[in-house]
Every structure is written in structure tokens, then in C-alpha cells.
Amino acid sequence: MRGMRCPQPAAATGTPAIVASYTGRRYMANAIVHPPDRALVLSCDEKSQIQALDRTQPILPLAPGIPERRTHDYMRHGTTTLFAALDIASGEVIGELHRRHRSSEFLQFLRTIDANVPGDLDVHLVMDNYGTHKTPKVKDWFARHPRFHVHFTPTSASWINQVERWFATLTEKQIRRGTHRSTRQLEQAIRSYLDIYNADPKPFVWSKSADDILASIERFCLRISNSGH
16 A cells, blocks of 8 residues: 555644644545555545536538537436545545435445445545435444544535535546537446446545645634624
């Protein structure tokens, strides 16, 4: 397993609201920048309500001096949800599609992660605190699987979760320019992209250190704490 041992959380100073969760955020930030030994750090989330869209008229392809042309209107053919976990060390993605987006589907995805990660490794999940991630059944599942460690990202800080960037790449390269006449066709396209991507995965590389990331989060928290909301 590639990565460095994660440093112990350091003491923090600042406003009470920030201090209360600062050490947890420091551990999370260090984990996503320097994956710990004998553990897998997975950036986890759902891309919900992905629409199967088909244009009302056929797309006209590129021609010399003429750009690709397509109608602005479309027909909807249902939706699907992609649950995904990005290994931040290797870039590989565990993905699973479901027609609904509830805690029961999230639990199924957790079982898929558990089955795909070697049993001798701890699993650190970086994800937001959406309601389906913390229902009583989900909490019970985590309690029965102590090798899983959950790190919730701060509110309005989805940029920390690298799988969000991967979702953007999926949208740009596979979904946005495609036409899908059924939900099944859309799901086949997403599975095909997953297979192609995982054949040669590439991890995202942070351009800032964990301390720089935390400083940015602290400035944001101070700004919203003093805004009178």
C-alpha cells in the first residue's frame, strides 16, 4: 500500500466552533494528502438523479468549417444513481448503480466496498454528512465493522472530497455529450466508462499541503461564523 503514516492530530487554537472539530479535520486532511500505512482511504459519495436524456433530433456531427450541432430540447427516460468510492492512492474507483437513493442502497454499497477491500486493511471513508450516511442502520453497520473509519467533510466543503472531481470528469467525458434512450442504456455507458477508467486509473494530486487546506477551511468557517447567519 502506497502512502505515509498519518501524523497524530495536533492541538488547535481559534474560535470554539472551529476548535471543536479542528483535530478531526486535521486527521482527515492528513489522511487524504498522505494515505496511512495498512489502510485504504476512499473518497465516497453518490451522484444522484443522473438523467437518461435523448435529443429530440439526431445530433449533426462535425463537418469541415461546421461545429457539431444538436437541439436544445430533449426527452427524459428515467434516472439512476451512481455510488462511488475513489481510492485516493491509486485512483481506482469502486462503483455501483442503483435506481433509488436511500440508506438501504448506501448500505448495499458499503457491503460492496467491504467485499472488495482486502480484510487485513483498515478503511477510511471520507464523505459528507448527508442523511443517508448516518441513519441508525448505517451506524449499526459501522459499529459491527470496526475496520471502517468515517471522516465527514465540513458543510459546504465538497471540494475536499476527491470523488466529486471524478464525478465531474465522468460527466464531461461520458454523460453530457451522450444520448441515452433508456435508463439501462445510460447505466451501460457508465459501467463502460468505469471499466475503461479502472484499466488505467490515475490519482488526483493535491497542489497544497494538509496545513494549507486546513487554513483555507478555517478562514471559511470564521467567515460564515461571523456573518450573522
